[in-house]
Amino acid sequence: MAQREELTRFLKAARGRLAPTDVGLPAGERRRTRGLRREEVATLAGMSVTWYTWFEQGREVQLSAAMIERLGKALRLEPQEREFLFALAQHRPPPLTGRADEAVRPSTQQLMDSLSIPALVIVEDWTVVGWNALVTQLFRDYAPLPREERNLFRILMLNERYRTDPERYREMARRLVARFKWDYSRTAQPQVFETLIEEMKTSSDLFREYWEAAEIRSHFEDVNSATLPDVGEIAFHHTSYAIEEVPGQRLILFAPADPASAEKLRRLAAEMA
Incomplete structure (x- = not known):
């Protein structure tokens, strides 16, 4: 109930700070209170006045993600305000918009x-x-690679160095594809993935197999390793974290x-320092 009340306050404040001329509407007659009327917001968002009114009043109505996006654009919401609206209305982050800032x-x-420790974005x-210097030392130097050759999913699925243990590779591929499917489901630009x-459907039998499977993963953790001359094998447990300041970027x-x-790893880092 408290979140519904906050949603009402937020929407009233958002339309209250806009004048008709801010959104391309005629100024019309002088108004007793500043801001857009509900019917004007509804028209701009392509919604019925009744539906928007109920939503603003905090009634139990459900809007699709597309309708919430249109509403956010109608109210000229900033990116953080857009996220706040989705959190209040759907209790989840909004879909990613466009290609992430790189x-x-x-x-x-x-x-x-x-x-x-190695870290990359x-x-x-x-x-x-x-990436940092330890990634370059232990895995690969991404600096000279063009963007299309820096795709981590393609590298992990197709590079021969990860196929030396067939069972280990199969398990890794299963997890990778399940997480990749999750990311694909959330993107606002599916063509970037397609x-x-x-x-991958042409290049990898395992990809085709797991792409048709039902498994998905909303997170990805695993163990991998790197082997260096004079150092030997170093096993890593890797995890990823969203970077709050830049939606769409993840720190691994x-x-x-x-x-x-x-x-x-300590000795290697010391030698590099």
Whole structure:
């Protein structure tokens, strides 16, 4: 009930700060109170006046994500306000809009550079856009690669280095595809994914098998490893975290999976420093 009351306050305040001329409507006669009328908001959002009125009043009506998007545009909501509206109306984040910002914030790069573990940043279609020196040393140097060759999903699914253990590779592929399907379901630009999906259907039998399966994953954690001359194998447990300041970007951290790996990584980091 409290959230419904907050939704009412939020919508009233949002339309109250807009004048008709702000949204391309004629000024009309002088109004007793500043702001748009409910019927004007409904018209701008392509909704019935009754439906919008009930929604603003906090009644138990359900709007689709598309209707909420139109409402947010009609009210000229900022990105954070859009997220707030979705949270109040649907109790979930909004769909991602457009291609995510691929510029890594200086604060994010500084964080990665300060870590003694590998770290990288990917955007929603799994393209790597940021990394630290340990990633370059342990996995690959992304710097000289064009964008289309920095897709982490394609690399993990097709690179021969991950296929040395068939059972391990099969399990990894199952998890990867299940998470990739989840990301595909949330994107506002499916065409960004569909080119890669068609390529993978042609290139990978395992992808085709798991793409047709029902499994999905809203998170992805796993163990992988890297082997270096004079260092040996280092096992990592990796997890990903959303970067709040840039919707669509995720930070992936690779923590050593056991004490022996931690010691090898510590020595490597010390040598690099």
